[in-house]
Amino acid sequence: MLTLFFDLDGTLIDPKEGITQAIQHALGEMGMVDVPHADDLTWCIGPPLWNSFDVLLGPGADLDQAVDLYRAFYTDEAMYLADVYDGVGEMFDALHQVDAKMYITTSKPHVYAQEIIEHFGIHAHVEQLFGSELDGTNADKTDLLKFALDETGADPAKTVMVGDRRFDVFGARNNEIPSIGALWGFGEPDELHQSEADSLAGAPEEVPEIAFDLLGLDAD
Numbered sequence: 057m058l059t060l061f062f063d064l065d066g067t068l069i070d071p072k073e074g075i076t077q078a079i080q081h082a083l084g085e086m087g088m089v090d091v092p093h094a095d096d097l098t099w100c101i102g103p104p105l106w107n108s109f110d111v112l113l114g115p116g117a118d119l120d121q122a123v124d125l126y127r128a129f130y131t132d133e134a135m136y137l138a139d140v141y142d143g144v145g146e147m148f149d150a151l152h153q154v155d156a157k158m159y160i161t162t163s164k165p166h167v168y169a170q171e172i173i174e175h176f177g178i179h180a181h182v183e184q185l186f187g188s189e190l191d192g193t194n195a196d197k198t199d200l201l202k203f204a205l206d207e208t209g210a211d212p213a214k215t216v217m218v219g220d221r222r223f224d225v226f227g228a229r230n231n232e233i234p235s236i237g238a239l240w241g242f243g244e245p246d247e248l249h250q251s252e253a254d255s256l257a258g259a260p261e262e263v264p265e266i267a268f269d270l271l272g273l274d275a276d
Contacts, residue, residue, distance in 0.1 A: 057155070057156070057157060057214060058151075058154065058156040058157070058214060058215075058216070058267060058268065058271065058273060059156065059157045059158075059159070059208070059210040059211070059214060059215040059216070060151065060156055060157070060158050060159070060215070060216050060217075060218060060263075060267060061159050061160070061161040061201065061204060061215065061216070061217045061218070061228075061233070062158065062159070062160050062161070062182070062218050062219070063102075063160075063161065063162060063217075063218065063219030063220060063221070063224050063238070063241075064160050064162035064164060064169055064172070064173070065101050065102060065162065065164060065242075066101055066102055066219075066220035066221065066238065066241030066242040066243070067141075067218060067219050067220050067224075067238045067241050068140065068141065068144055068160070068173075068178060069138045069139065069140050069141065069172070069176065069178075070138060070139045070140075070141055071101060071137070071138040072094065072098060072101065072138075072242075073094070073134070073137040073138065074130065074134035074135060074136070074137030074138055075097075075100065075101055075130070075134070076094035076097045076098070076100075076101075077094070077129070077133070077134045077137065078126045078127075078129045078130035078133075078134045079097050079100055079108070079112075079126060080092070080094070080097070081125065081126070081129040082109070082122050082123075082125035082126040082129065083112060083113070083122075085125045086113060086117065086118075086121070086122055086125065088112075088113070092112075098242050099242070100112075101242045102163070102220065102221035102223055102224075102242060102243070103163070103221070103223060104163055104188070104192060104195035104196070105122075105123045105126060105195075106119050106120075106123060106192060106195075109122040109123065109126075130168070131168065135168060135171065135172060136172070136175055138172070138176070140176050140178070141240060141260060142259075142260075143259050143260035143261045144178075144260045146260070146261050147260040147261055147263050147264060148181040150261070150264040151263075151264050152181070154264070154268075156264075156267075157183055157208075157210070158181060158182045158183060159182055159183055159184050159185070159186060159204060159208065160173065160178075160182050160184075160185040160186065160187075161186045161187075161197070161200050161201055161204050161217070162185070162186070162187045162188075162200075163187070163188050163194075163195045163196075163197065163200065163223070164187050164188065165187055165188050165189065165190050166185055166186065166187030166188065166189075167187075167190070168187075169185055169187040170185055170187070173185060183208075184207075184208070186200060186203060186204040186207070187200075188200065196223075196227070197219075197223045197224055197226065197227025197228075198226065198227045198230040198231065200227065201217065201227045201228060201230075201231045201233060202231055205231060205233075212231055212232045212233045213232070213271070214271060214273075215233050215234075216233065216234050216235065216236055216267045216270060216271065217233045217234070217235045217236070218235070218236045218238055218257070218263055218267075219235070219236075219237070219238060219241075219243075220237065220238040220239075220240070220241020220242055220243040220248075221241070221242065221243040221247065222243065222247050222248070222250070222251035224237075225237060225248065225251040225252065225253045226251060229252075234254045234255075234270050234271065235253045235254050235255075236253065236254065236255050236256065236257050236263060236266055236267065236270065237251075237253035237255070237256045237257070238257055238260075239256055239257060239258050240257075240258070240259060240260070254270055255269075255270050
């Protein structure tokens, strides 16, 4: 039985508009004068918020306050400013045909991520969503994937992590899970090459065949 863990932001949905708006809002409220353009904030999509604000605001900043400001804006105005990537529906359909088990593993707090996947209808395709807690617990992909493996009982040798950032690849490797780098997301190709993803997919529709090849399984 093939099991897949999917990242959410940058892998199943493009959340750039909502996330960057919320970051810009928080930075402005924190007193930053020259708030970065949205295109200069895409590197923040994927890592835990505290990590991103630490870089953006520098030493001594109240990171918890920045995160609170971000979340207030995000949940009120920006959470659904996203699009499901083309090909995701076709990918899910192909995986359903082979009875693959699918889960979402995202650093985003699960209370928000669950609302998002229900809004976009993604919840109908997955068994369960695993996300972080509001205090940052399980925001690290290594911890999150260990938790997901423990909860699902999935065999790492028959499981694939699909994600667009190095954090997904590192988290998978630390749990002995093969990984597929999603080239359509926010991780640069060099990032996924350098993090040594086990395979790369150029579009969601390529994931099923690559996953079976990666694990040496027969799709039939």
